[in-house]
Amino acid sequence: MTTLDAPRPVSALVGAEPRSVPDRLRRLVRPFAGYLFVFPALGVLVVFYYVPALLLFVISFFHYHLGGAGSSFAGLDNFRVLFAQPLFWKSLVVTGYYVLVMVPATLVISLALAMLVRDAARHSKRKRGGLSQALIFLPHVTPLVATSLVWVYILNPQYGVMNYVLRAFVSNPPGWLESTGYSMPSIEIYSLWHSVGFYMVLFLAGLASIPDRLLEAARVEGVRGFAAFRRVVFPLLTPSVYLVTVLATVNTMQAFSQIYTLTGGAHGEAGGPAYSTTTDALLIYQTAFFYNHFSLAATMSLMLFVLLVLLTVVQRWGFSKLVFYR
């Protein structure tokens, strides 16, 4: 490498000071300084993220055994086996059910909460909604596994608090995690409890960027309440709606800890009853670490990845007409 391209320090042009050793070192390092700063983070990413991701892609085309010994090229065998598995298709349906309920519910509930908190803040004396905001956000900072275990007790059909309360209204409350029909809704209730606070904060940030004056302008024109929400607030909030939709989709498609824990992962029986809560993530985990079928698990991960990319592309396209950026 020549030093021709490196900018010459002023001292060199003036010829005033002789160059010191640190000065020379600095000149030598300067062109790479940016890379040096990025390296630690990039190194971690490459070793623990990009390489495994690439390996996963490779493994899905091999009959792979842990450690690599005795592995052989499999072509599309893994895909053939996978597509012939009813459980794989079932898990797709379960995941779809989870995502299709969670994403709209997250949007509606967190936006409604954000509107309520903002309204409460506006009518409170100090014009802040700090406490209600903190209380709603609180579940999000609790560990998934710990609070899931608590919810196992809350949702216990015989002794749980949930049914204790419900018995006051209905004679035959649901069996929650122990029934195939209510196991998924149980997980959805828990997940919403845990996550809506986070999405609410995103919506609050979006709402804060809408000047009050616009709502007053709408009010002067006789547009208030829900009409004002529909015609002024929502259109200006679409960037937040898009962000929340994408984040909620990715997060729910990859959800694992709460499903594993709520459905009895501690006793090695996650995903039940009768596979009613076996999502993709759970099935991948069980295939890899329960049945030691790594190449099949890798193939499923690849499929999940492709599905996520497709979904995100579709969402981008769908939202491109809706989202308004100022």
Add this chain to the structure above:
Amino acid sequence: MLQLDGITKTYGHDVALSGIGVMIEEGEFFSIVGPSGCGKSTLLRIVAGLDEPDDGTVSIDGVDVSGWEPVERGIGMVFQNYALFPHLTAGANIGFGLKGRLPKEELRRRVAEIAELLELDAAMLERRPRQLSGGQRQRVALGRALIRRPRVLLMDEPLSSADAPLRERMRSELKGFHQRAGTTTLYVTHDQREAMSMSDRMMVLDHGRAQQVGRPIDVYRRPATAFAARFVGSPGMSVWPMPVRAADGRHRLVTVDGNPWPVQVPCPAGTEGVLVGVRPERLGLRPCSEDSAVLHCTVDTIEPQGEQALVHASYCGNAVVAAVEAAAAEQLGAEVDLWLSAGDLHLFAVDSGQRLADGRGDAEAARAGSAVGG
């Protein structure tokens, strides 16, 4: 037409408005002018129905509209910085309030009608606010306020976001528009020049109290309070306190060093001083009448303005401004004698700032030939 009666509003311990009452006539262009924080925007919001007063009533066409929504009051409003909806086109902004209330064709016709009145062409109606210039945004905001054919048009500092040349143009545009449309207009501004040049009548507001209501020229010639005197005019009146000495039943002004002034003061017995005001244009470098009085001043700065120059001077520690010929101002040294005619003096009470009943400044008004009620 629009009547305000005893409007009072407090925020905690701060009095925003105190007993404001005024009657605004049909078709009138009425300005509320005052420094920031004087309560003028609060007053406008109360008229609009965006805020409720603690006390007092707003009536439109003789009907008390307290508690009515803005749209029920039949008002249109142009907000400060316009508050246009950024996600809607100019046309949709204008038609915002009528959308869904009129058939589509009818709405389009109304928008086109307003656009024509405001000289907005069809291409502009398709643009979003951020693609429009400041002047065009103002016209869109005006269009949105006017499309419902309001009985009263409210404007909250509509020119404050424009730069100086644009402001000048939009000022005349607004005035021209008012002359064509004749909508009763309530206009809020901190810029007394805007109020002076545009309004039929104006209210000078300070600390939530109406200082004076009247035609701009009358406020200029016969300010009712020392505040109005200082605030109106460019620059405003110079006002300073002077001692008063009683002798054989009459009160005379004296200078600080005890020299009598050729000016008699109408004030109750025991008065020790008054506020004296004079317009910069009425201060000269030479005596101009037989009852002239002189101020020995030190010159602070000289501000050339072309034909004239403003001499900022100090008289016994009080700021005094005189507008003199630029050529003469160039010759000035560190000291200057400023002459004024006793007839040009305006006198105000020291404590209340109220104009003293028959101050000699009235002569000026009389000379200008305007008929002003006592």
